[in-house]
Amino acid sequence: MGSFHIGGRVVELQGQPVQTHRYSDHGVPVVFNLNGRYWIEQMYVQYFEPSQRHAVPLLLWHGGGMTGVNYESTPDGRDGWLQHFLRSGWMVYNCDAVERGRAGWPALPESPWPTAPVLMSLEHAVERFRIAQGETGQFPVTHLDVFGKQLTPRWTSTDEATQRAYAALLQRTGPSAIVAHSQGGSFAVRVACEHPGQVRALVLVEPANPETTVPDLHGIPVLMVYGDGIAQDSRWPHIHRKGLAFAESLRAAGGQVDVLDLPSVGLHGNTHMLMMDRNNHVIFRLINDWLLQRKLQA
């Protein structure tokens, strides 16, 4: 196991006045010279390598306003997909993409990004992630507050930087399988188009905003997974339709794509946060079986 930062670029500040900070009431004053170089737009990656492992590693990419914590222990303390994939023999790389979590963010006098960060409220997250599905909902709603502590600020102008960081990650890991959630699905599809030799399989878990034009996925097998409660939502019917159109286009172009609609296989109440839902291990097994059947080779 280990971790690293990857990607990013250096910005340099000049001409800033020197500040003095005291870090605590009885601290020694620190002359704080902002002028100098800063790394921004890097990504954080933590990896775990089982002693016996499959031929290619597996990359876990989270969604918007989120971090790799999504894939660790669930809010109610059960094993997350990270632990499940590790136990199944995958070398796993779990990421905090640009601008969130351990990737850091540029708190500088002028932001290098044109937008301000937005943070979701608990109520907003419950609505957007289709968490409140009533009695049959699969989210561990008794631990909603623990999930609320995972929410992280999101910039809306860092897509290109994030795309570059993910491409740099694939350069480092070599050919990999990618499991990408929500916003992460867009990054995964594009990285597969641009670096097809580095991607052996794509699992898109409730991908947000899939492309409507047909990308050339060069025969990379794709699995798309959708939960429940989509018809009752204000945004998801549209996103879901776009996803199915994407799948159809891929198929028409000779691509391999499977769509796993959980309610249609008898799994009800799943939210957008499938990896935390009470039946997360059941969904993990379906995804893992699909991956193992692909017999991926490095």
Place this chain on the structure above:
Amino acid sequence: MGSFHIGGRVVELQGQPVQTHRYSDHGVPVVFNLNGRYWIEQMYVQYFEPSQRHAVPLLLWHGGGMTGVNYESTPDGRDGWLQHFLRSGWMVYNCDAVERGRAGWPALPESPWPTAPVLMSLEHAVERFRIAQGETGQFPVTHLDVFGKQLTPRWTSTDEATQRAYAALLQRTGPSAIVAHSQGGSFAVRVACEHPGQVRALVLVEPANPETTVPDLHGIPVLMVYGDGIAQDSRWPHIHRKGLAFAESLRAAGGQVDVLDLPSVGLHGNTHMLMMDRNNHVIFRLINDWLLQRKLQA
């Protein structure tokens, strides 16, 4: 292994105008209602439990502007203290304190904290952490840029919130040994004073701003560790003197305190970032031996 968030409090926003965001060029517009509840001041904790372990767990607390990443792989890719402690049989809890890393931070229209965050430049870090010690320096300077990617914004008004979160962590872990670096040392000393039954040993690695009044440490054994290059620094002679005065006061009051001055045991060139230095395993072993000799009991 697993992770959780702990501590924090809820703030509620009311009366904010509704915004509309588009998360990407071809994204579905999202009506963004900022009104609602937010968790702030929580802390992120990742833990690893070896199959055979010592009687008490070990908590790793980082310094200011830093995250738990400090204790993971070094910038040049060697094992960090996290891996070394795990291999030695400790159950390890590694933290991202309030406002940094996977703990998240409150990007809200009005910050709940009175100060703005500050971010260190690479040049500033090199100076403050005594990294540039020339030929004999122990920091892996060829990988300075990788270290630069770890630097994270720091607020100077979150000490009380951080103190509360660390106290909440000790409530959860039960009696523990604490290894605390730099700013983390102040939190560790205070938590030991306020919750002595939860702390079995304190290792203060280059503690910043130790108390000058004698705290009652209730017989908890303390190890203080200092690197090299202190005399040549602008701030560290003062901080070091305060640390030694703290140790003397503790001893005079009957406390157990050892000071490990690395140059005096023949280890030269160590910086403030001891856990990343090229001889980090040697320093780990000195600390670990000291801990094991304490024969800590739950």
